[in-house]
Amino acid sequence: MERRLFLIGFMGTGKTTIGHALAEELQFALYDSDREIVSREGMEISELFAEKGEAYFRRKECEMLAELSHCQDAVITTGGGAVLSSANRELMSKSGYVIALTASVDEIAIRVEQDRNRPLLQSQGELRTRIREMIEQRKGYYDFANLTVDTTGRSIESIKTEIMQNLSSSSR
Numbered sequence: 001m002e003r004r005l006f007l008i009g010f011m012g013t014g015k016t017t018i019g020h021a022l023a024e025e026l027q028f029a030l031y032d033s034d035r036e037i038v039s040r041e042g043m044e045i046s047e048l049f050a051e052k053g054e055a056y057f058r059r060k061e062c063e064m065l066a067e068l069s070h071c072q073d074a075v076i077t078t079g080g081g082a083v084l085s086s087a088n089r090e091l092m093s094k095s096g097y098v099i100a101l102t103a104s105v106d107e108i109a110i111r112v113e114q115d116r117n118r119p120l121l122q123s124q125g126e127l128r129t130r131i132r133e134m135i136e137q138r139k140g141y142y143d144f145a146n147l148t149v150d151t152t153g154r155s156i157e158s159i160k161t162e163i164m165q166n167l168s169s170s171s172r
C-alpha cells in the first residue's frame, strides 16, 4: 500500500479531520500544510494574507509541500488552494496517493461558519454565494486525485472506512 497520502479539497471538506482519523488508523504521521506554515512563520493564515499577501502564502505553501513530500508513512493534509499550482499537483501525483474530499455548498457553509480564520471566505457578501463562486472557479483542479470521496452528511467513521477499503484494494 502507498506509504504517503495527500488529502486535497475545498475549504471545510474535512481534510484536517479525516487526515487525523486516517493517520491514527494507519499509524502514520500527520502533517497539515497550513499548520506547518503557521508554526514556521509564527503568524495565523489570516495575518499572513493580510500582512504579506496571498502570493507570499502560496510560495510558502509550495515550499512546504515540496518538503512534506519526502516524509514516509505520512498523511499530508493540504490547504484548499494548494491544487491551484500545477507544480503542486504534479508533485502530489508523483509522490503519493491523492484523495480528494468534496461536500455540498450548504454543508461547507455550515462547517466553516464558526471559523473566522479563512481569509478567502471573509469578503463581504453572502457566505454560500462566495463558496459557490470559488468552487466554480476551482472546477477541475481537484480532478487529478486517485480517489474522490463525497463527505456530505456522512460520519467521519464512514468516510474513513471508504478510504481504507480503496487503499487496500489499490495496487499502488
Ligand SMILES: Nc1ncnc2c1ncn2[C@@H]1O[C@H](COP(=O)(O)OP(=O)(O)OP(=O)(O)O)[C@@H](O)[C@H]1O
Pocket: 009, 010, 011, 012, 013, 014, 015, 016, 017, 018, 034, 078, 079, 080, 111, 112, 118, 151, 153, 154, 155, 156, 159
Ligand atoms: N464528515 C463531517 N461531518 C460533520 N462535520 C465535519 C465533517 N468533517 C469535518 N467536519 C467539521 O467541519 C469543520 C471543517 O473541517 P476541517 O477543518 O477538517 O476542514 P478542512 O478541509 O481541513 O478545511 P481547510 O481547508 O479550511 O483547512 C470542522 O469543524 C470539522 O469538525
Ligand SMILES: O=C(O)C1=C[C@@H](O)[C@@H](O)[C@H](O)C1
Pocket: 010, 011, 034, 045, 078, 079, 080, 081, 082, 117, 118, 119, 120
Ligand atoms: O482554499 C484556499 O485557498 C485556502 C484554504 C485554507 O486551507 C488555507 O490554506 C488558506 O486559507 C487558503
Ligand SMILES: [Mg+2]
Pocket: 015, 016, 017, 032, 034, 077, 078
Ligand atoms: Mg484543514
